Amino acid sequence: MGQQSDVIVIGAGIIGATIAWRLAREGLSVRMLDAAEMASEASRAGAGMLAPGGEVERVDQAARFLIESLRLYPGYIAALREESGVMIDFRMSGAVELAIGDREIHALEELAAIRAGVGIASEPLDAAALRREVPLLHEPAAAARFYPGDAQVDPVDVAAALRVACSRRGVVIEEYAAAHAVDATSQGVTVRTAGGTRTAAMAVLAAGAWSSSVAVTAAGVPLPLPEAYPVRGHLIGYDLSPGSLGPIVRHGSTYILQRRTGFTLGGTTMERTGFDRGPDPAAIADIRRRCGALMPCLAGAQPLRAWTGFRPGADGGLHLEQAGGSALWLAYGHLRNGILLAPATAEHLCAAMLSASSGRL
Structure with a gap:
């Protein structure tokens, strides 16, 4: 049995790493797993447009979430620069x-x-x-x-800063450690990789387009999740x-x-x-x-x-929610806006996780 953590984050792209960093700043012990190198997929490939002005086509909650995340971006970048010392190409x-x-x-x-x-x-x-x-x-x-x-950022810079910031906050980063299966109950999670088993009080599934490659059960029973x-x-x-x-x-x-x-x-x-x-x-x-x-x-x-x-992508769009009342949380389905939505995703999901776990961590 692997070492117990407060939280395991599955997926070390910009979404997963921002969540891990945010939770670590709250004093939680965090382990982050990725099937490849940190931020080597959508995060590295993305253009880095932070542009609700090019995305919003209707007035709805999704539009407001984009706008909120852009509002958070200058502070997000400033904090990353301060904690990591990495220069980030970010411009309004x-x-x-x-x-x-x-x-x-x-x-x-x-x-x-x-x-x-x-x-x-x-x-x-x-x-x-x-x-x-x-x-x-x-x-x-x-x-x-x-x-x-509207603004823009180089996601390669953001990923480099997140690596340093997460490490300085004590986040354990395991690369080339794909999560094959997760068993979640209301009390905790067990994550299985080729290299062994990890346990935690909570986990976040943030593996982007690969999120459905992880077999998820609740107390041994298959737990249906939105398809990624x-x-x-x-x-x-x-x-x-x-x-x-x-x-x-x-x-x-x-x-x-x-x-x-x-x-x-x-x-x-x-x-x-x-x-x-x-x-x-x-x-x-x-x-x-x-x-x-x-x-x-x-x-x-x-x-x-x-x-x-x-x-x-994901069926039903963006998912930031608890999975079936278990200790597993979802953070995938960002489609074209993962880089833009990183700060708001982390703020909202981490607040919900901390509220749900009050008194247990």
Whole structure:
């Protein structure tokens, strides 16, 4: 039998690691397990857009959760920087959303009105203002809006900071230690890996698209959980002059953003192809075409690299809940917004866990 912990977190991506760090800051002993290297899947592949202005299409609780998490982000990054000493490329860069053609213009304005209803500000840009914001842009955009509150972060930096911050808080990080099975009761959990058994008062299942690969039982009886599944996305990266692109640029399913180093990302696709990593040459060619149509400097340019990642989808959407009244908690189904939702996920889930375990830890 492995060493007892207060909490075992299954999955060491940005979601799982933020939860582990948050719980450790509350004084709990935490063990974090991952099937591979920490933050090596969706967290490493993601573009890092923190952009409710590009996501919200209706006024609902999901929209408010996105906005809340963005509000938490500056403090989250500041605390990570302070505890880890790692520099994090985080910027309130804003985003420019483009429309080409009458139908797109109508949709642009309609979505801006919906987003304003939940406090997401935007402003129209005329041709001169658009050229000032994005000098690299091709001319034919018929209309544009600027979302000043949208932001971006390099998830590789966040993951590096979380590794250091978790370690300094005493989190035990076990890599290449896939959790195969969890048995949960109201009193505790047992987690089985190839290397042995771990026990804890509570556990969090935060394995992203792989969450359903863990067999979960409650006192030996199979416990049905919402199915998790991968949604593949392609990205490409170019080398441009640092500072040549300020805000995120969006048009339909296409986006372009730039790291401080000048590395410029373009995406994306949304594909239900299972765990086929690809990449698909046709998808890459399509993203290159779309990015080149927006920015002439990218037309015909050869990307430095292309890659794929698996967004964590789940039946029923995002799950932040206790599993069947047991000591197992769920934190998966973030789909396109795992990096954005990390701080709010950790705040809400950890508060619920601490409340439920009051007097037992």
